[in-house]
Amino acid sequence: MSDPLDDVAAAAGLAVFGAARVPGAGQAREELVAGGVPEKLSAKDPTLWGPAAESEAKIRLGWVDTFRRGRELLPQLAELKAELSDLTHVVLAGMGGSSLAPEVITRTLGRPLTVLDTTDPHQVRIALADRLLSTVVVVSSKSGSTVETDSHRRAYWQAFLDAGLTEAEAARHFVIVTDPGSPLEATAREMGAYVVLADPDVGGRYSALTAFGLVPAALAGVDVAELLDQAAELSEALTAEQGNPGLALGAALGAAARNGQDKVALVPDGTGIVGLGDWAEQLIAESTGKNGIGILPVVVESPDSPGASGSDVLTVSTGGSLGPGAVLGGGVPPDVAVNGPLGAQFLAWEYATAVAGRVLGINPFDQPNVTESKENTNRILAGGAPAGTPAFTTGAVEVYGAGSIRDDLASALRWLLTETVDSGYLAVMVYLDRFGDAAAAELRPLLAAAAGRPVTFGWGPRFLHSTGQYHKGGPQVGTFLQITGAVTGDLPVPGKPYSFGQLQAAQAAGDRQALTGRQRPVLRLHLTDRAAGLAQVLAAARTL
Structure with missing residues (x-):
């Protein structure tokens, strides 16, 4: 792998290392400069993404300033x-x-x-x-x-x-x-x-x-x-053709996706910014995952976690600063490293995502598939969830789907992994308490290690406002593991004819309908006892 230190685009304390070495990034950047993108984007020109996107872009470019x-x-x-x-x-x-x-x-x-x-x-x-x-x-x-x-x-x-x-x-x-x-x-x-x-x-x-x-x-x-x-200081560089970190990052993201690296692993490098990947995940997935194309962000726990790299993965590390002697990527060489203050990071990633949309030929400001699961949820709340019978039950886990597997939890998980195609990904979608049931997040690296493919993790319904758009609008190469859990202490929604538990169940069912309607493989594990069932699922994942 090329040394990202060999090229740097930096301004206002924010540095993007390695972007120019991403295959195709140089050509993409030349196209962007030839099209006057840096100047036009800073001027909030709504024509940059084509006639079909112009009306939306006119009312969505306020983030520039x-x-x-x-x-x-x-x-x-x-x-x-x-x-x-x-x-x-x-x-x-x-x-x-x-x-x-x-x-x-x-x-x-x-x-x-x-x-x-x-x-x-x-x-x-x-x-x-x-x-x-x-x-x-x-x-x-x-x-x-x-x-x-x-x-x-x-x-x-x-x-x-x-x-x-x-x-x-x-x-x-x-x-x-x-x-x-x-x-x-x-x-x-x-x-x-x-x-x-x-x-x-x-x-x-x-x-x-x-x-x-x-x-x-x-x-x-x-x-x-x-x-x-911090954002104001960076903005001065975003009109430039040279020394423009946002342009460098956007060209790299767009070119990578255009040339087959259409997943981006977001890896914290440990130098001062916490959780940026979760924010960038929504920005990238919802902005680019449409019309059957897009960039799938994969939030990875640490530089040495499974899933941080791959043949179709662009590895991007993020951090607050690189002090003397610091190593890019926290010790694991990334393709691209982005370091700088948080305010500048926000603006740079927004700019880069809009630029990547231009490279890919999509409108980065709409989200045409987000309402589908919402509409399914409303129908289910009004008419009730469709009846379902588990393929089998083992301990505190009811298993739905799993092809012809009928009696073994580990085998059901293996079935899902075999359904993940070479260019695909596995999405883990968990409708539980993200603090009380936090151990569920351990599934992502376990399944990534077993699958050898990118694995994303999302808490429902939070991810519906993020990668949910990509799941439906992006390339149809995803396989999906949905985990739901029994509610032991439901809570009414005041003034509404449903409870939080019923709303949560309807959101999970509505999203399943959207995915199965696209003929995507979906394995649902329902935990009749959350703690016991989650322990079973993790134990099974560790055997893969």
């Missing part, structure tokens, strides 16, 4: 933080772009933030019981109609009333972040909650440096002005 408008929020955020100084526990209720950036920001900078992006009743119940009267709930939804976020808002409102607060007192515990004119803005006004309106010209996955990223981070104690400064 949203960090400038973000500064207008700073006095408002300082005032809000002072006003709510007695509410020391910050909960963020949001999905996808509304939750992933704040989580990266607070994890990286060591500030406490409870992120609630689940419909698992166990996880929701625990959150509701945690320091309720000292909690401020940031309810974030661009559209204002996100079912998970609306359910969280309803549950917290009822919890505050049940704790003896008046409606006026309860309203003080909410900060609503949404687009101007959304249904959630109207609801917030009726509640009497504090409202922060976001930049309407920025799509959710590009919203890291808008109110969606800044409000919860600021309430959690982050100096968000520093993030804006």
